[in-house]
Amino acid sequence: MKKTSQNKRRKNTSYHPEMHVRDVNSREIFKNERLTSQFLRNYTNIPLLSNVMPEDIEDVSKKYRAFLGVEYESDTIKKVYIRKPDGTIEREVFVLSLIEHKSDIDYDVAMQLLRYMCVIWQEYKVTQNKIKKSSSHNKDFRYPLIIPIVYYEGKRKWTAGLNLRDRIEFADEMEKYIPDFTYQVVSVNQYTNEELSRKHDEMSLVMLINKIQSAEDLAEFRKISEEIVDNIYGNAPEEIKEIYKKILWSLLMKLQVPGDEAQEIMGGIGGQGMGYLFENMDKMDIQAERRNTKREKERADAAEQQRDIAEQQRDAAEQQRDIAEQQRDIAEQRAEQMAKEMELMKKKVEEFEKSKEVH
Structure with a gap:
C-alpha cells in the first residue's frame, strides 16, 4: 500500500471528540441530508428514490418522536419530495429508517415500524382535515406512502421476518384479516469492500468504516486503496468529515487504542487526511482485540455450557415429575382396587349374615 509522503505531514493537533467512547448512532449519520440522499439513491434499489437529492429531504423525526417517547430517539423519519422533470x-x-447503531437482530422491528406508520398517518389525517374539513371522509382521500427501511450493521445475517404478519398469530389461517407490509433491510455486510469502494460516495466510506468490528475486518479494510479512501474523505464537506472523525474515534476505542495514541491519530487525520490512518494502523491494538474476541468466545462457551446444564436439569426434573405422576397414578389405581375389594367383601359378609338369619 502506498504511504502518504512524510513531507506532507503537518504537526498533529489533539482531537477531543464530543462523543468520546459513545457509539455514533445512525441518527448522527442520517441527519445529514447529503449522506441520506446517497443512501436512498445508491443502496435501497427503490426506483422511486433513484433521483433524490439533498434538497428533496426534510427531517421530521422530532415531530413524531414526541408521540412515541425516548425509546425511539435513535430512529429517523424523512419526508422526501418526489419531483417532476421540471423540478416541481x-x-x-415518508421514509422510515429504524437505524439505531444496530449490531444485532431486532425481531420486533416490524411492530416498531407499524407504530410509526400509524402515528404518521394519524397526524396526516388531522392536518388535512384542518386544511379542508372532513377531507379524510372523501372517497378520493389517500394517505401518504411510507417506505420502511432498517439499516443494519451487524455481522450475522438478518433473520427476523420482513413482514408484519410474521409477528401475528394465526397469520396463515386468518390472512385476510391481518394488516401486512414489508420492510427493507440494508446491511453493510451485504456489500463487499470492493463494491463499496466502487460506489465512491461519502456514504460508502461510512459503511466501510462501520464494517470494521474485529481485527479481521481491519485487515480487510487495509486492502482498500489508500488513494480511494483519502480522495473520498478529502472531497467531503466539513460536516461529513466531522461525522467520519466521530465514527473513527468510536472505532479506535473499540480496538482499545490508548487514548493518547488515538488522539494523535485523529489529530493527524484532521491535519492531512485519511492517509494518516493507514500509516498508523499498526498502533491499533489488534492483539487486544483478538484477546477480547477470545474472551468473548470463552464467555459464550461458558454460557452455552450453563444453558446445557440448565437444560439437563430441566429434563431431569421433568423426568422426576413424570415418575412421580406415574407413581401417583399407580397408587390411585391400587387404592381404587382395594376399595372395590373391600366393597365386595362387605357385600359377601352381609349376604352370609342374611343366610344365617334365614336358617
Whole structure:
C-alpha cells in the first residue's frame, strides 16, 4: 500500500471528540441530508428514490418522536419530495429508517415500524382535515406512502421476518384479516469492500468504516486503496468529515487504542487526511482485540455450557415429575382396587349374615 509522503505531514493537533467512547448512532449519520440522499439513491434499489437529492429531504423525526417517547430517539423519519422533470413537487413520501447503531437482530422491528406508520398517518389525517374539513371522509382521500427501511450493521445475517404478519398469530389461517407490509433491510455486510469502494460516495466510506468490528475486518479494510479512501474523505464537506472523525474515534476505542495514541491519530487525520490512518494502523491494538474476541468466545462457551446444564436439569426434573405422576397414578389405581375389594367383601359378609338369619 502506498504511504502518504512524510513531507506532507503537518504537526498533529489533539482531537477531543464530543462523543468520546459513545457509539455514533445512525441518527448522527442520517441527519445529514447529503449522506441520506446517497443512501436512498445508491443502496435501497427503490426506483422511486433513484433521483433524490439533498434538497428533496426534510427531517421530521422530532415531530413524531414526541408521540412515541425516548425509546425511539435513535430512529429517523424523512419526508422526501418526489419531483417532476421540471423540478416541481409531484408528491411527498415518508421514509422510515429504524437505524439505531444496530449490531444485532431486532425481531420486533416490524411492530416498531407499524407504530410509526400509524402515528404518521394519524397526524396526516388531522392536518388535512384542518386544511379542508372532513377531507379524510372523501372517497378520493389517500394517505401518504411510507417506505420502511432498517439499516443494519451487524455481522450475522438478518433473520427476523420482513413482514408484519410474521409477528401475528394465526397469520396463515386468518390472512385476510391481518394488516401486512414489508420492510427493507440494508446491511453493510451485504456489500463487499470492493463494491463499496466502487460506489465512491461519502456514504460508502461510512459503511466501510462501520464494517470494521474485529481485527479481521481491519485487515480487510487495509486492502482498500489508500488513494480511494483519502480522495473520498478529502472531497467531503466539513460536516461529513466531522461525522467520519466521530465514527473513527468510536472505532479506535473499540480496538482499545490508548487514548493518547488515538488522539494523535485523529489529530493527524484532521491535519492531512485519511492517509494518516493507514500509516498508523499498526498502533491499533489488534492483539487486544483478538484477546477480547477470545474472551468473548470463552464467555459464550461458558454460557452455552450453563444453558446445557440448565437444560439437563430441566429434563431431569421433568423426568422426576413424570415418575412421580406415574407413581401417583399407580397408587390411585391400587387404592381404587382395594376399595372395590373391600366393597365386595362387605357385600359377601352381609349376604352370609342374611343366610344365617334365614336358617
